[in-house]
Amino acid sequence: MTSTTIINQDGVFLLRLKPLHKVEFQSGDLIEIIAPGSTRARPYSIAQYNGEILLSIKKYNLGVCSSYLHSLLVHDVIKASIKENLSFHLKKDISDALFIGNGTGIAPFLGMLSNKTKEQAMHLFWGGRTQQSIEIYNPFINKSLEHLNIATSQEGKREYVQDILLEHYLIVTTVLSNGGQILVCGSMEMQKEVFKVLETICLKELQQSLFVYEVQGQILMDCY
Ligand SMILES: Cc1cc2nc3c(=O)[nH]c(=O)nc-3n(C[C@H](O)[C@H](O)[C@H](O)COP(=O)(O)OP(=O)(O)OC[C@H]3O[C@@H](n4cnc5c(N)ncnc54)[C@H](O)[C@@H]3O)c2cc1C
Known part of the structure; x- marks a missing residue:
């Protein structure tokens, strides 16, 4: 260690x-x-x-x-x-990536963000208890990522990550339309709610079921 x-x-x-x-x-x-x-x-x-x-x-x-x-x-x-x-590896040549997680589920994203190139657009949506909760990860968060959106469940607006995702639905549609990948990591409860929101966005804005993007390898998950 x-x-x-x-x-x-x-x-x-x-x-x-x-x-x-x-x-x-x-x-x-x-x-x-x-x-x-x-x-x-x-x-x-x-x-x-x-x-x-x-x-x-x-x-x-x-x-x-x-x-x-x-x-x-x-x-x-x-x-x-x-x-x-293998089912949770970010494609090497990807142009756009959206990382969605809560709590300790941020871990793999810290490594993926550290390899970000100038040509790649990366977005991180993360849910924690308070604003202070993200501090432990700050030294590892690549400052050149496009969006860092944090939902705090115990202070401020008391939101969850799926709530802020819905507000920023354009990021979801852009990433998927550009052939990018959406990776979800964290609790199973979070995954369930995030998938409901992703399905809503896909049906309304892209006239496609989320399943279509899952089959194409654009939606990856590692929840526990
Ligand atoms: C694919 C996968 C990836 C994982 N990645 C991570 C990770 O990156 N970081 C991380 O911290 N954990 C992760 N976990 C969970 C991890 O494997 C352990 O289950 C966790 O650390 C608890 O193990 P333990 O031996 O400390 O507790 P145990 O001895 O197994 O459990 C003791 C008690 O702790 C409590 N407890 C244990 N787990 C939970 C829980 N999840 N929620 C609420 N109470 C619980 C329960 O009261 C339980 O009776 C992952 C799990 C999976 C399946």
Whole structure:
């Protein structure tokens, strides 16, 4: 382990890991970790950031693996395996990408944003509890992304990510019309609501079902 952050007000911390052996991985893949004394592997979504594995982890008080990861110290060595997650890889030559997530679901997007080229347009819609919730991720957010829209559920307008998505429906239609990809990562509840909004936008503005874009590989999801 190369570095960790202090836990924020939402119980979230970031962990950076450096593989000891050469291993291929990219943002969107999963790392599976078995905590000592446990038999069940827990998966975590990977951001590839400067060649390292960056994880965003929510610590649960009685959580076996999240507590173990939180207890790690710099230079500690852990056993883990990487699972390629082909269905959640951003296409390399993509012109437009829209990332939608909540909570720790932002992780893979931090890596994808770090590889953004000048020619690419990238948008991030993220839902957290408060404005302060995004701060832990700020050092990793590429300042050249086109839109960063944050929905806060516990302060201000008390919105969820699907609400701000509806307000900015033009970004959805532009990304899909340009052959771009929409990636959704975070909680299953969020995914359900986001998909309802995406379907509404597609039917109304593009006269197509969302399913058409899913089949074309333009809608990717990794929710848990
Ligand atoms: C594909 C995939 C990707 C994932 N990516 C991430 C990620 O990037 N970051 C991340 O933090 N987690 C991620 N998870 C969840 C992660 O794998 C673990 O389930 C989580 O860290 C809890 O494990 P634990 O061992 O700490 O808790 P456990 O020991 O499994 O659970 C102990 C107690 O914690 C509470 N708890 C555990 N999980 C939840 C939950 N999800 N919601 C509410 N209460 C819960 C429950 O009360 C439970 O009884 C992902 C899961 C999947 C399937």
